[in-house]
Amino acid sequence: MKYLAAYLLLNAAGSTPNSDNVKAVLESVGIEIEEDKISTLLSSLEGKNVDELIAEGNEKLAAVPTAGPAAGAGAAASGSAAEGAAEEAAEEEKEESDDDMGFGLFD
Template identity: 70%
Template structure:
């Protein structure tokens, strides 16, 4: 990911997106550069524009299924348990707020 980020930074700045420039960007911020990864990136991006890369990424993201809502029966059965847990948490919060006796850490 860092190699692609360096490539995109160079492109956005209008600089030449060569392997040497990608290595220079990464080295300038103290990242150890692996030559194999830089060459693999340059090979994968050969002949593609940034717009093409963004379009490919959007296609891949749209292919990921979204999680649906829980079923009504499961939600109803957990509702009572959730209410009981909520009441217990409220009681604990009330007890904890009394512990400081009105003095806060930064008062």
């Protein structure tokens, strides 16, 4: 993913993504380079238009369901079962909030 991100950054900047440019971007943020991954990426994207690939990817993503497991459970559950599930979720949320024992992530 990091190799693709570097490729896309170079493309967005108007630069021609090649092996040396991708290496330079990745090395600038301290990432170790794997030559085989760069060559695989460049060969798979050779001759392809990035904008067209992104448009194709967006079409594929449109078919992916975006509702989480709670939405599916809520649709399948009825009346009191849904209320019970909501109460359990609220209890779990309260328990999770108590787990920090008064210390926050950035305290």
